[in-house]
Amino acid sequence: MKFGILVNEGPFQHQAADTAYHFIKAALDRGHEVHRVFFYHDGVNNANKLSEPQQDDRNVVHRWSKLAEEHGIDLVVCVAAALRRGIKDEILAPGFRISGLGQLVESGIQADRLVVFGD
């Protein structure tokens, strides 16, 4: 099955980003395809490469970049939501790109299931 994913919450305040990540890993392990993860609302903060969690904690931003690199997943940050929150090209972690909400709607059309992770 082909999945599209929507992440609506920031990387640490809320569990949504963690749950989305583990869902994607489990889906890939079972041979499903994840074609895009779209980051919206405070979810755009998942793309901030300036994030420096403590050494003994998971690195949420780095984890997304690794997922994109290893599985070729398209990580898209909503431009309108990103600009409001100061997320710009110069602070994007590897594997992320900034684009419009049309990418989310397109994901809903192209994927067999669009799964929303949020509050």
Add this chain to the structure above:
Amino acid sequence: MSEVTGGVEVEEEIGGTVKKFMFVNRKAPYGTIYALEGLEVVLISAAFDQDVSLVFLDDGVYQLKKGQHTKAVDMKNFSPTYRALEGYDIDKLYVEKESLEERGLTADDLVVDVEVLTAEEIAKLMAEQDVVLSF
């Protein structure tokens, strides 16, 4: 058009696919940004010629409340945007009956014409959708 749709060339890339998109609005209009940013997705979806509907339930029914005065909280009153949805060919607006009643509201208190449905009827509609986005 590609600027509006985030670089997606609608005709070429989705090839006439029409899916049923339902946007579920559950939160009060101010206090969190979900309602405002959720509405932005609804407006973009109109450019893709999909079968779009909106549901308002829980505190989401307050998004449609008439007479919103936001000056004192220094927030933009975006409730007039709901009246513009018709211009985007988005005219399936459903409001959950139970949520209205719990808050002492009726359809007359809302800025747009809506269809009031019970939770059970909304659940049925939801089950028929291809894509459900909840904000």
